[in-house]
Amino acid sequence: MTRIGVVVFPGSNCEYDALGAVSALGAEAEFVWHSATHLDGFDGVILPGGFAHGDYLRPGALARFSPVMEAVAEFARAGGAVLGICNGFQVLTEAGLLPGAHLPVSTNDADRRIHRVGTHQRRLSGPGVGHSHKPLFGLLHV
Amino acid sequence: MNYPIIVDVTLREGIADPEGATIERALPALGFNGISHVRAGKSFRMNIDAEDESSALAIAAALAQRLLSNPVIENATARSAAKG
Numbered sequence: 001m002t003r004i005g006v007v008v009f010p011g012s013n014c015e016y017d018a019l020g021a022v023s024a025l026g027a028e029a030e031f032v033w034h035s036a037t038h039l040d041g042f043d044g045v046i047l048p049g050g051f052a053h054g055d056y057l058r059p060g061a062l063a064r065f066s067p068v069m070e071a072v073a074e075f076a077r078a079g080g081a082v083l084g085i086c087n088g089f090q091v092l093t094e095a096g097l098l099p100g101a102h103l104p105v106s107t108n109d110a111d112r113r114i115h116r117v118g119t120h121q122r123r124l125s126g127p128g129v130g131h132s133h134k135p136l137f138g139l140l141h142v
Numbered sequence: 143m144n145y146p147i148i149v150d151v152t153l154r155e156g157i158a159d160p161e162g163a164t165i166e167r168a169l170p171a172l173g174f175n176g177i178s179h180v181r182a183g184k185s186f187r188m189n190i191d192a193e194d195e196s197s198a199l200a201i202a203a204a205l206a207q208r209l210l211s212n213p214v215i216e217n218a219t220a221r222s223a224a225k226g
Contacts, residue, residue, distance in 0.1 A: 057210065
């Protein structure tokens with residue numbers, strides 16, 4: 001059975017949603033605490049949403065120094081699929097695993113906001129980042 | 143020796159600063175006119191053990207690059223907080 005690790009930082013709050021979503025897709029999901037130093041035996045890794053370390057400094061700025069992020073980087077380098085959702089995505093940009101930076105968003109400029117969300121989506125689906133549709137996306141029937 | 147240091151972090155030119163823009167828009171209503179180019183930022187104050195002040199500033203600059211700022215979108219400068 002496909003096995004997915006869901007990384008939990010202090011301040012994550014969407015880890016149960018991720019766990020439930022993976023289970024609903026018929027795969028096995030397991031929490032991985034931020035102090036973990038390896039991701040052996042997982043077919044994919046999810047960094048869920050929330051407010052890791054209270055989003056202090058910048059979203060993801062403190063979480064990127066968690067021991068587990070070394071393991072996530074190693075996992076990604078070895079071709080493993082890593083999915084960052086919301087705050088998890090921000091952690092990946094701070095860790096340098098995704099290009100660019102999380103930009104401050106003007107709340108009274110809807111056009112700009114949409115544009116920026118689009119920018120993130122384009123990067124997410126670009127080659128070398130969302131390259132492999134397995135193991136998680138392979139379970140989806142869209 | 144122990145040196146008091148301040149690190150200032152500000153958004154780079156061209157990066158949208160919603161906080162600064164919102165403050166600027168509120169100023170006329172408070173009776174402050176003729177103020178433009180408001181930029182918000184962060185300031186970190188710390189004491190650093192080092193041989194001399196330039197070493198302390200170098201440590202602060204390294205810390206600013208690695209953690210306190212995101213060099214992609216922010217500038218960081220370290221300065222002495224010692225009262226001259």
